[in-house]
């Protein structure tokens with residue numbers, strides 16, 4: 001079974017995916033792959049520099065993620081341009097990793113993809129598991145974790161489909177308002193229901 005783990009920025013996906021890893025389940029993390037495919041020897045890196053200019057580079061030539069983030073989350077057209085460069089490469093590498101795991105005989109694989117629903121990647125998965133929080137909790141946790149002000153945090157949250165809408169498209173929902181322990185219990189209940197070993 002291929003499980004698509006999704007949510008919104010700072011909703012708690014990494015928290016849930018680390019519980020899955022602790023339990024021995026293989027997790028493919030789209031955020032990590034999105035970092036790999038923009039390293040300096042990759043095609044997407046050259047496209048990004050061509051599109052956004054050298055101002056988004058650090059002294060060592062790697063992409064300054066803070067600077068690029070400030071640009072794209074303040075401008076929808078720029079965010080779409082970045083998506084058009086990065087997403088095909090992420091999709092390709094995710095499929096390769098998934099095939100590797102399946103060939104090695106894994107019965108369950110978790111795809112941790114923040115934009116699973118927005119990017120129509122649900123076709124890759126058998127079940128969609130959503131990590132949900134109310135928007136005020138999401139904004140508070142995002143500001144606390146990344147040190148953003150309310151304006152920057154709001155821009156990032158609003159660049160994604162509202163979690164309330166994603167809820168209707170998920171097979172199961174973990175509500176991540178309580179303690180991390182309570183979240184872990186919800187995950188266990190769902191995995192048991194899905195007969196994941």
Ligand SMILES: CC(C)(COP(=O)(O)OP(=O)(O)OC[C@H]1O[C@@H](n2cnc3c(N)ncnc32)[C@H](O)[C@@H]1O)[C@@H](O)C(=O)NCCC(=O)NCCS
Nearest residue numbers: 008009030031034065068069072083086090114115159160
């Ligand atoms: C804009 C970038 C440079 C900011 O980097 P930064 O290190 O600050 O954030 P990071 O990559 O860890 O992402 C944090 C969260 O932001 C959200 N997010 C990232 N990219 C996007 C996007 N294009 N649109 C909406 N939300 C996004 C996701 O919820 C993600 O989990 C980076 O996010 C990026 O290259 N984004 C484009 C690729 C992408 O869509 N990645 C998401 C999964 S494929």
Ligand SMILES: Nc1ncnc2c1ncn2[C@@H]1O[C@H](COP(=O)(O)OP(=O)(O)OP(=O)(O)O)[C@@H](O)[C@H]1O
Nearest residue numbers: 008009010011012013014015141145176178179180
């Ligand atoms: N149940 C919880 N109670 C309190 N804090 C939490 C809880 N779950 C997650 N957090 C905190 O909220 C922040 C966001 O969680 P996490 O990093 O797991 O989200 P994410 O969905 O993976 O985010 P992103 O999409 O930005 O990568 C983190 O600082 C995390 O420690």
